[in-house]
Amino acid sequence: MKTLRFLCLASFGLGLAVAASASTTAPAARPNVLFIVIDDLRDWVGYLGRHPQAKTPHLDRLAARGVAFTRAYTASPSCNPSRAAVLTGLRPFTTGVYENDADWRTVVPEEQTLPSAFRRAGYHVCGAGKVYHTAYPRRSEWDDYLEDEGKTPRPAQAAGAGTRIKFGAVDAEDGEMRDAKVVDYAIRQLGEARAQPLFLAVGIHKPHLPWFVPRKYFDLYPLEQIELPPHLDGDLADVPAEARRLALQFGDHEALVKAGLWKQAVQAYLASISFADAMVGRLIDALDRSPLRDNTIICLWSDHGWSLGEKEHWRKFALWESETRSPMIWVAPGVTRPGGVSGRTVDLMSVYPTLCDLAGIAVPAHVEGTSLRPLLADPTAPWDRPAVSTYLHQNHSIRTEDWRYTRYYDGTEELYHSSEDPNEWRNLAADPAHEATKRELARWLPTRNHADLTGNNRRKSVED
Numbered sequence: 001m002k003t004l005r006f007l008c009l010a011s012f013g014l015g016l017a018v019a020a021s022a023s024t025t026a027p028a029a030r031p032n033v034l035f036i037v038i039d040d041l042r043d044w045v046g047y048l049g050r051h052p053q054a055k056t057p058h059l060d061r062l063a064a065r066g067v068a069f070t071r072a073y074t075a076s077p078s079c080n081p082s083r084a085a086v087l088t089g090l091r092p093f094t095t096g097v098y099e100n101d102a103d104w105r106t107v108v109p110e111e112q113t114l115p116s117a118f119r120r121a122g123y124h125v126c127g128a129g130k131v132y133h134t135a136y137p138r139r140s141e142w143d144d145y146l147e148d149e150g151k152t153p154r155p156a157q158a159a160g161a162g163t164r165i166k167f168g169a170v171d172a173e174d175g176e177m178r179d180a181k182v183v184d185y186a187i188r189q190l191g192e193a194r195a196q197p198l199f200l201a202v203g204i205h206k207p208h209l210p211w212f213v214p215r216k217y218f219d220l221y222p223l224e225q226i227e228l229p230p231h232l233d234g235d236l237a238d239v240p241a242e243a244r245r246l247a248l249q250f251g252d253h254e255a256l257v258k259a260g261l262w263k264q265a266v267q268a269y270l271a272s273i274s275f276a277d278a279m280v281g282r283l284i285d286a287l288d289r290s291p292l293r294d295n296t297i298i299c300l301w302s303d304h305g306w307s308l309g310e311k312e313h314w315r316k317f318a319l320w321e322s323e324t325r326s327p328m329i330w331v332a333p334g335v336t337r338p339g340g341v342s343g344r345t346v347d348l349m350s351v352y353p354t355l356c357d358l359a360g361i362a363v364p365a366h367v368e369g370t371s372l373r374p375l376l377a378d379p380t381a382p383w384d385r386p387a388v389s390t391y392l393h394q395n396h397s398i399r400t401e402d403w404r405y406t407r408y409y410d411g412t413e414e415l416y417h418s419s420e421d422p423n424e425w426r427n428l429a430a431d432p433a434h435e436a437t438k439r440e441l442a443r444w445l446p447t448r449n450h451a452d453l454t455g456n457n458r459r460k461s462v463e464d
Helices: 002-009 014-023 058-067 079-088 114-120 180-190 213-217 241-248 251-258 264-289 348-359 371-375 432-442
Strands: 032-038 067-073 124-129 167-170 199-206 211-214 296-302 328-331 340-347 387-390 398-400 403-407 413-417
Touching: 032 264, 032 348, 058 328, 067 114, 067 371, 067 387, 079 114, 114 124, 114 199, 114 348, 124 180, 167 213, 167 264, 180 199, 199 264, 199 340, 211 213, 211 264, 213 264, 213 398, 251 264, 251 340, 264 296, 264 398, 296 348, 340 348, 340 387, 398 432, 403 432, 413 432
Parallel strands: 032 199, 032 296, 067 340, 124 199, 167 211
Antiparallel strands: 067 328, 296 328, 387 398, 398 403, 403 413
């Protein structure tokens, strides 16, 4: 500083003074993070085009703002193992967390998680809603967390044909809903002045069951106009016994079809998606009004997909396209450009390392995923890694841009030429012409499979 004052006082010139001043400017502040996870949101969003009736204007405008991944897949098609994998950086076959009743906290220390990594780096880490699976929170990882979200209003009468798939229009305003209170909390955090950079996690519950949302969202989808998902009678005839067991274990499809409620259930799921979309819109609008707008990474993802009658199956808990594919959107200032679309196959294990990479935080050694930064900068960049999804002990599915290969614990298989058979109606696993393809895909199967933490490797899926 003495040298600088001397130069200025000696009148070496305004240009020299400006240059010297610029050289002492503090480095740019670390980016904030808005981390949005949506529960049970499959690929029925406008920008993915999987269901032409889905109305998601806010997700669509967010996708247009950065990079949208069209082939993003879960690490596991079940809430707890998926979220545990994303937030710890460890795959289910590494931890043994395969189901909703496996307590991940018993095998992953606090210092290894994503919130803890950002907290150590000096971030104010806060959240609301369903980020971790609700049954296994660890509040010690957070500087602040919303504890009272309220309750979701219920309809006067819910439909569901005796299944756990309950739905119905609620005569309530958005602000009365639990997700609205979660978003209210997030909006307050976005508007609060603080010296630290912000890591804000927002877990939106819908479209998780029950599909109870305000009536206006049902009104977006007149029942007489509802389109059912693509389905094929007898579609389970060529799949292994384990796949049929997973598909039929709850009896949802038979019950809903027999009761004549298939279209009503699809309507309710679409209504719940549009409600969740409205909550995302409120979040993005609040960010845009805040001082954080230009220095905030947005990472939006869903924990897995959801089936609505494809292969006679409802819910998640299976390793087909409907259950494993989900939306993922990134906006990273200085890295992404508006309108980016990547068709590379990626899985949610990339979330942890990508956020660290973008924020300038060293990726912890235990993290098993790969940063997506090259694809955020160039969505068409080369990418040689498939997506790997696991459900229950030793059941794994490998997804590339062209193929899906699934091998179950007993060695039985499914193989789908995804680019030619997007509905996965023709299992090619028994065709000798595809042996080389299976061998190539099988290279990505894990060679170690941790025992199920619950001690029960083969069982009925645990509802949540």
